[in-house]
Amino acid sequence: MTRRITWTLLVLTSVLLVLAVVPLAVSMTVGERVAFRDSQRAATRAVAAAAEEHLSDRKPATAMHQELAAAARSGDCAAVYDASGRLVASTPCTAAQGQEAQELVEEVVSGHEPELLENEGRLLTAEPAGEIRGPSGVVVLARSAAPLNARIATLWGWSAAIGAVGLAASVMLSLRLARWVSRPLSRLDVSAQRLGEGALDERAEVGGGPPEVRRLAATFNTMAARLETLVHGHRAVLADVSHQLRTPLAALRLRLDVMAAGAEGDISAELASAQEEIVRLSRLVDGLLAVARAEQATPRPVAVRVDEAVAERVAAWSPVAEERGVRLIASEGTALSVALGAGHLEQVLDNLIANAVEAVAEGGSVTLDHRAAGGLARLRVRDDGPGMSAGAKAVAFRRFGNPEARGTGLGLAIVHRLITANGGTARLEDTPGGGLTVVLELPLWPQG
Template sequence: MSRRVTWTLLVLTSLLLVLAVVPLAAMMTARERVAYRDSQRAATRVIAAAAEEHLSDHKPAAAMRQELRAAARAGDCAAVYDASARLVASTPCGAAQGEEALELVAGVLAGHEPEPPENEGRLLAAEPAGEVRRPAGAVVLARSAGPLDARVAAIWGWSAAIGAAGLAATVVLSVRLARWVSRPLSTLDASARRLGEGALDERADVAAGPPEVRRLAATFNTMAARTEALVHGHRAVIADVSHQLRTPLAALRLRLDVLAAGAETGTAAELAAAQEEIARLSRLVDGLLAVARAEQATPRPSAVRVDEVVAERVAAWTPVAGERGLRLTAGSGEPGLTVAAGAGHLEQILDNLIANAVDAVPEGGSVTVDHRAAGDRARLRVRDDGPGMSERAKAVAFRRFGNPEARGTGLGLAIVHRLATVNGGTARLEDTPGGGLTVVLDLPLWPAAGRSGGSRSSPVVKET
């Protein structure tokens, strides 16, 4: 933003300077040229007046020669011609006696007003001695164009200096203005990013920048404070619910175990059924708490090696799959593939997906986990050759208790979807070719190459 503001002000200032300084310099140059020409013509007329007295009135040439000497002292070259274009008198230099001077004399004697030329850095001017229509002679004065060129160069030099000073001042002011505006916005952006990464105590600076930016920072701080209060309140509720529900369930289960130890056959069967319901209720409570924690998660992304996590989770679940007569394998994958995910999230996702697949696939089936890069994403697939899902079940599978075909709590895929989404990824369900279900996860790649990270697994809730 700072560069855009600076360049915008520089471009606008440059246009204003060009539109203002260049025409002014051109106008001053034109006026200087006219003034120089008028001064030259005035000096020529002075000599012409003295020459007229000599040529028309036949007075002594002393006054004429005096004016010629004065012109020579001023650095001019002058020559006086009679009515027949014959040279009468001149200064020592011969710049006013060339072919161009004779052409000017012929034009003046013919009653014309020829355009004075510039020759080899000298400006020529011609004036009639006497009446314009019937002159008694003509005077040609050659003056160096050096002083005029110096003045013109000074005009353009000062104009360029003024323009450069204006641009330099604009650079300083625009940089300060851009920093004054953009620095608080950059700070606010960094604060918003840290808040989004889970730093709920992050606050923005409200003492810098324009009033609008300060108001925005104050609004952000209010929003952050309310978010922090809400999240902490929800976390407190979850902790309370976890304690208030798990404790009586554990106590009830212990009492049922004691009763079942000395119960008769019929009563023991009823107590066993009650124990199963207590266990199911415990799993349901754990699942709800896990979903609540996932929904409130604000992870700080870290670099997670996909191949290492996949290998670790496959190795951890292989004994369970072997007990059920299933084949669990890690399929093809790109080594070194790294994603940006919260600590433990990828492990929890894979645990839920593998647990669901192991519970759904009949004996003799297989479950495969593979991964590869897909553009700026890493794509993980958990494929099984089980019974699969109907289209209606797939449409609601990621909702809590949304899958009517689920044999367990129906919360595992909801946790998977939430954890994938909160890490900037997506999750979807596809049919496995030949039968079965494939869960496809797309997670963002870690932007910094060469950085590595890891995470530990979190508690898992199975959907059985």
């Protein structure tokens, strides 16, 4: 944002400076040229007036020579011609003589207004001595254009300096403005990231920046405080539920075990059935607590090696799979690191492997493979069991959503919550030839 604001203001200021300074400099340049030309014509007319007294009135040439001397002292070159174009008098320099001067004399004698000519860095002007229609002579004055060019160069130099100073001031002001706006937003962004990573006590600074940004920071702090209260309340409820439910269930199971030890016949069978229901209820409570914890997960991502986690969980579940007559296979894949909360991938794999091993009949197989795909890590758990119907797949990630589930129906819900909390996706597909495939797409860990 700082760079965007700076460049925007810089471009805008540059355009304004160009639109303001360049036309002003052009206008002043034209004024300098006009003033220089008028000054040169005035000097030429002064010599022409003195030359007219000598050429038409036959007065002594003293005044004419005085004007020529004054022009020479000013650095000008002047020459006086009679009506036939013959040179009458001139300054020591000969810049006012030559082919260009003769052309100007011919134009003036013929009654035309001559144009300003430039020759070897000098500007030549011509004025009639006497009447324009019948002049008694012509005065040609040549003046160096170096002073004019120097003044114009100085004028453009000052204009460029003013533009550069204005541009530098604009850069400084735009940087200060951009930082004034972007710094509070950057701090707010950092606070939002920390809050998303689980730092519920994180708060943004409200002291700096525009009023809108300060209001946004205050709103963020209010939201963070309410979120902290809500999450802490849910965690307290979970702790209470965990304690209040598990303790009586454990006590009830212990009593049933004591009663079953001395029971016989139908009573023993009924107590065994009750014990199974207690075990099932305990698993259900544990599953609900696991789902609730997954829903409240605010993980701080760490680098997790997918290949190592898969190999570890396959090794841990292989004895269970062998006992059921199921082949548990981990296909070789590249070494990939994903960004997940600590322990989340292992928990996800435990739920998926447990579901697959339970669903596959004896002699079946469960295969795990992974690979990089489009900036993500794709992990698949495939089995050749009975699979799922389209309706069951549509609701499988909900709590108790799968009516065909053999267990509590919470395993896929836990998987979905943990994966989505870490910025990944989970979906179900049919395995070619029959069975179910769970496809997980996980964010790769950024390489340093």
